[in-house]
Amino acid sequence: MSAPLVEIRHLAKSYVRGGQIVPVLADITLDINAGDFTALMGPSGSGKTTLLNLIAGIDKPDSGVLRVGGVDIAALGEAELADWRAANVGFVFQFYNLMPVLTAYENVELPLMLTGLSRTERRQRVELVLAAVGLADRMDHYPNELSGGQQQRVAIARAVVADPRIIVADEPTGDLDRHAAAEVLGMLRRLNEDLGKTIIMVTHDANAARAAKAMVHLEKGELLPA
Amino acid sequence: MFLLKLVYKNAFRHRLRTLLTLAGLAIAVLAFGLLRTVVDAWYAGAAAASGTRLITRNAISLATFLPLHYESRIRGVEGVTRVVRSNWFGGIYQEPKNFFPQFAVSDNYFELYPEFILPAAELSAWVRDRKGCIVGRGLAEQYGFKVGDVLPIRGTIYPGTWEFVVRGIFDGADSTKITRQMVFHWDYLNETLRKTAPRRADAVGLFIVGIDNIDNAAAVATGIDALFTNSLAETLTETEQAFQLGFVAMSDQIVAAIRIVSYVVILIILAVMANTMAMSARERTSEYATLKALGYGPLFLAVLIVGESLLICALGGAIGIAATVPTALAFKKMVNIFPVFMVSAQTLWAQAACAATVALAAAVVPATRAARVRIVEGLRAIG
Amino acid sequence: MAVPLSYVARNLWTRRLTTALTAGGLALVVFVFATVLMLDAGLKQTLVSTGEYDNVVAIRKGSETEIQSGVTRLQAAVIETHPAVALGADGKPLVSKELIVLISLRKIGAEKPSNVIIRGTSATGFTLRPQVKLAAGRLFAPGSAEIIVGGAIARGFEGTRIGEKLRFAGRDWVVVGTFDAGASGFDSEIWGDVETLMQAFRRTAFSSVVFRLAASERFVGLRADVDADPRLTNEVKREQLFYSDQSRALSTFITVLGLTLTTVFSIGAMLGAMITMYAAVANRVTEIGTLRALGFRRAAVLGAFLAEALLLGLVGGLAGLACASLMQFASFSTTNFQTFADLAFRFTLTPAIVAKTIAFALAMGLIGGFLPAVRAARLEIVDALRAS
Numbered sequence: 001m002s003a004p005l006v007e008i009r010h011l012a013k014s015y016v017r018g019g020q021i022v023p024v025l026a027d028i029t030l031d032i033n034a035g036d037f038t039a040l041m042g043p044s045g046s047g048k049t050t051l052l053n054l055i056a057g058i059d060k061p062d063s064g065v066l067r068v069g070g071v072d073i074a075a076l077g078e079a080e081l082a083d084w085r086a087a088n089v090g091f092v093f094q095f096y097n098l099m100p101v102l103t104a105y106e107n108v109e110l111p112l113m114l115t116g117l118s119r120t121e122r123r124q125r126v127e128l129v130l131a132a133v134g135l136a137d138r139m140d141h142y143p144n145e146l147s148g149g150q151q152q153r154v155a156i157a158r159a160v161v162a163d164p165r166i167i168v169a170d171e172p173t174g175d176l177d178r179h180a181a182a183e184v185l186g187m188l189r190r191l192n193e194d195l196g197k198t199i200i201m202v203t204h205d206a207n208a209a210r211a212a213k214a215m216v217h218l219e220k221g222e223l224l225p226a
Numbered sequence: 227m228f229l230l231k232l233v234y235k236n237a238f239r240h241r242l243r244t245l246l247t248l249a250g251l252a253i254a255v256l257a258f259g260l261l262r263t264v265v266d267a268w269y270a271g272a273a274a275a276s277g278t279r280l281i282t283r284n285a286i287s288l289a290t291f292l293p294l295h296y297e298s299r300i301r302g303v304e305g306v307t308r309v310v311r312s313n314w315f316g317g318i319y320q321e322p323k324n325f326f327p328q329f330a331v332s333d334n335y336f337e338l339y340p341e342f343i344l345p346a347a348e349l350s351a352w353v354r355d356r357k358g359c360i361v362g363r364g365l366a367e368q369y370g371f372k373v374g375d376v377l378p379i380r381g382t383i384y385p386g387t388w389e390f391v392v393r394g395i396f397d398g399a400d401s402t403k404i405t406r407q408m409v410f411h412w413d414y415l416n417e418t419l420r421k422t423a424p425r426r427a428d429a430v431g432l433f434i435v436g437i438d439n440i441d442n443a444a445a446v447a448t449g450i451d452a453l454f455t456n457s458l459a460e461t462l463t464e465t466e467q468a469f470q471l472g473f474v475a476m477s478d479q480i481v482a483a484i485r486i487v488s489y490v491v492i493l494i495i496l497a498v499m500a501n502t503m504a505m506s507a508r509e510r511t512s513e514y515a516t517l518k519a520l521g522y523g524p525l526f527l528a529v530l531i532v533g534e535s536l537l538i539c540a541l542g543g544a545i546g547i548a549a550t551v552p553t554a555l556a557f558k559k560m561v562n563i564f565p566v567f568m569v570s571a572q573t574l575w576a577q578a579a580c581a582a583t584v585a586l587a588a589a590v591v592p593a594t595r596a597a598r599v600r601i602v603e604g605l606r607a608i609g
Numbered sequence: 610m611a612v613p614l615s616y617v618a619r620n621l622w623t624r625r626l627t628t629a630l631t632a633g634g635l636a637l638v639v640f641v642f643a644t645v646l647m648l649d650a651g652l653k654q655t656l657v658s659t660g661e662y663d664n665v666v667a668i669r670k671g672s673e674t675e676i677q678s679g680v681t682r683l684q685a686a687v688i689e690t691h692p693a694v695a696l697g698a699d700g701k702p703l704v705s706k707e708l709i710v711l712i713s714l715r716k717i718g719a720e721k722p723s724n725v726i727i728r729g730t731s732a733t734g735f736t737l738r739p740q741v742k743l744a745a746g747r748l749f750a751p752g753s754a755e756i757i758v759g760g761a762i763a764r765g766f767e768g769t770r771i772g773e774k775l776r777f778a779g780r781d782w783v784v785v786g787t788f789d790a791g792a793s794g795f796d797s798e799i800w801g802d803v804e805t806l807m808q809a810f811r812r813t814a815f816s817s818v819v820f821r822l823a824a825s826e827r828f829v830g831l832r833a834d835v836d837a838d839p840r841l842t843n844e845v846k847r848e849q850l851f852y853s854d855q856s857r858a859l860s861t862f863i864t865v866l867g868l869t870l871t872t873v874f875s876i877g878a879m880l881g882a883m884i885t886m887y888a889a890v891a892n893r894v895t896e897i898g899t900l901r902a903l904g905f906r907r908a909a910v911l912g913a914f915l916a917e918a919l920l921l922g923l924v925g926g927l928a929g930l931a932c933a934s935l936m937q938f939a940s941f942s943t944t945n946f947q948t949f950a951d952l953a954f955r956f957t958l959t960p961a962i963v964a965k966t967i968a969f970a971l972a973m974g975l976i977g978g979f980l981p982a983v984r985a986a987r988l989e990i991v992d993a994l995r996a997s
Contacts, residue, residue: 086904101619250880475721476944497634498881
């Protein structure tokens with residue numbers, strides 16, 4: 001069997017808040033394989049979002065080993081990490097985090113601006129993924145002209161357009177009604193099953209977790225045994 | 227009071243933004259005050275003028291002279307108490323940028339200028355020394371002149387290097403009097419001219435005429451001019467104030483431009499203040515909606531915003547006003563051309579009025595918007 | 610990789626009111642800045658363009674202006690015969706002996722009169738100054754009480770149209786023509802016959818003697834001869850330099866006052882820009898976090914906000930410049946401190962001024978936007994994302 005896509009060994013992370021050191025994660029050891037769809041679950045304050053941030057490369061651990069696709073991302077400098085994220089990670093946020101002044105098309109195009117692709121090549125990809133999420137006819141709409149569910153689908157399109165290795169989703173259905181949530185989860189499912197995308201999702205919603213193939217529980221910064 | 231406390235806390239919520247706005251306000255108010263002071267300085271001569279003095283000069287222009295023999299005829303006019311000769315000397319002390327007025331005047335000059343206070347001993351020392359000169363306190367302080375110093379002046383209208391001996395220093399009765407000037411004997415100038423350029427001698431630049439009663443000014447002026455109509459050198463007599471205002475009028479476009487610019491600065495700060503208030507109000511839309519939901523009325527909200535604007539403008543304005551006098555002093559030292567450069571009480575009031583106007587104008591739109599916010603929409607707004 | 614320009618520009622458009630107010634403040638400062646530069650350029654143009662390079666003015670030694678100066682008939686005769694003086698087509702020296710007097714004249718709409726220069730000159734005086742052209746009417750007849758007025762006088766002062774009479778020195782003088790001296794100082798003068806004027810003002814000496822050099826390089830030798838001659842208490846100067854020196858005090862005053870004001874104002878406008886940009890950063894913290902998460906570097910974020918501030922400065926700069934350029938239709942006249950006479954000049958817009966103004970506007974935007982942009986760039990990704 002090949003090495004896991006994400007290798008985590010004895011990962012620890014604390015924050016400084018008001019002069020005091022607050023430990024958030026303690027001794028996390030975990031493997032995630034390519035093609036997995038893992039849900040990180042736990043009550044508020046359990047450190048699940050922090051773990052997700054570390055895997056996505058937007059935060060650095062205090063100690064431990066963190067390898068994604070064989071790359072020790074904890075050892076990367078900030079600029080290298082930025083480049084690494086652009087190539088390897090797709091983000092889906094709870095509040096969509098679309099740029100309000102850019103159209104759906106331009107929002108999805110944003111990650112491609114960090115590559116060397118030409119305008120025509122970018123157009124091809126953007127139109128492809130927007131069609132895949134069913135919003136080809138809303139390309140030129142601004143986020144405030146779209147419903148919550150539609151905005152999240154644009155965000156998903158943005159997350160996959162650069163063909164990243166992993167997709168991280170932080171409470172992707174947290175702000176959606178039942179119908180839209182189901183749509184989004186179904187989309188993530190298809191991305192995982194049909195396209196083999198590795199997805200790591202943080203959620204506290206048991207319903208959402210059911211879309212995933214595996215669940216990992218955290219409590220007070222520690223992994224609960226499966 | 228709850229309202230005041232809320233106003234104060236709101237104003238300093240975004241400390242950096244409020245500090246920047248205060249700084250901008252202070253600078254604008256300071257600039258406005260300085261510009262007004264510059265305009266006032268232009269009018270200093272007119273402000274220091276006396277109602278009991280008239281100026282008689284050649285009707286053609288100030289650059290043309292009057293014959294010496296006019297003096298006795300002017301003295302004969304009813305209402306005239308004394309007549310003083312005055313020629314603008316226009317010389318250079320060391321270098322052109324050390325500009326100050328020099329006048330060749332008759333010996334009775336100080337009788338006509340009681341607001342210039344000169345010790346009797348110094349006055350008589352001057353009268354005795356034909357090469358003597360009297361300098362004002364402002365001039366003495368600026369260049370360190372002392373009694374007994376020799377003052378070399380390079381003449382431009384009257385060529386050559388002239389040497390004068392400082393025989394006295396006069397003080398102004400109050401700070402509006404011009405003490406950055408120097409006077410010396412007209413007779414000395416005339417004697418020298420008789421020897422070196424006789425055709426230019428016995429020519430007076432202007433006569434300063436003292437009258438017994440302010441109300442007689444117009445009548446005496448007409449009387450003097452009547453003496454010389456249709457002669458080769460017709461005269462124009464006017465009050466000292468009108469004469470000084472004539473000088474201001476010569477640069478009236480510059481003065482007008484400075485006035486306009488002083489209002490431009492107010493507009494700039496209004497733009498900055500309006501922007502700050504608009505931003506703050508927009509960010510707090512949901513809070514205002516919440517207050518309304520709780521039962522506070524639109525007037526409360528409007529007063530909240532206007533109060534915040536007034537507080538910030540009051541503080542910024544106060545800083546600007548406080549900085550005006552020291553800055554004016556520094557400016558006066560650096561820039562030499564104004565004989566009097568003083569911040570008047572009116573300027574300070576005008577600055578305060580500006581700050582208040584800006585405060586109100588900047589708050590009008592945000593206050594009305596907040597008062598009108600609909601609770602449901604407001605609660606949904608994210609700013 | 611940089612953040613797209615459309616992101617930058619559209620953010621300014623979204624917050625239209627704030628953008629308008631901030632750019633408006635910047636525009637006002639730019640307007641004052643550009644106008645001062647234009648006024649000074651107009652003044653310089655007037656004075657630099659007054660006179661010819663190869664004309665020489667002889668005045669009394671030590672006097673700074675023609676008004677203060679005197680040249681006796683004897684001295685004028687000596688100067689006239691110097692070999693460096695050019696000869697006209699008729700074989701006579703190209704010399705004009707001139708008298709300068711100030712008279713009081715009222716500007717149209719003004720309460721108080723201003724001082725205006727009357728220049729007693731001759732037909733040769735005209736020939737010596739090819740930039741002066743008769744615009745209407747005719748030249749004054751020698752020996753007559755006729756006068757011609759410069760364009761600025763005809764436009765700005767009462768009673769100066771052809772056929773009207775001015776009264777000074779005890780007699781009436783008829784306006785028989787107007788002349789156009791372009792942007793030069795001569796346009797603010799009234800010219801008449803020198804001998805008639807000398808008589809009227811009871812003068813026995815001229816104010817100055819103006820002549821053309823036979824060859825430009827002979828000036829140095831001429832000056833040495835004049836300085837050495839015991840009969841001559843005169844000095845000679847090239848005409849253009851002579852007139853430009855006369856404006857130095859006024860020019861310095863305008864520039865110093867104007868630029869001091871602009872510096873002070875610019876601080877106010879920059880503070881305005883800073884406030885706006887800090888608010889922009891604060892409102893878009895989540896967006897900044899998202900951009901960084903997606904892989905944009907800190908430098909790209911810094912660049913985006915600097916670009917926004919620069920664009921703000923540019924908008925303000927162009928608006929201010931557009932308004933300032935309208936000033937070109939206005940004219941300005943004031944008393945020149947040194948000559949004590951009224952001088953009219955215009956607001957002149959040069960390409961150099963356009964460049965300086967835009968640079969100034971961009972600099973204000975840049976300085977105002979710098980600290981906020983740094984703050985945006987220094988945000989940590991997790992803090993920024995948490996802020997929603």
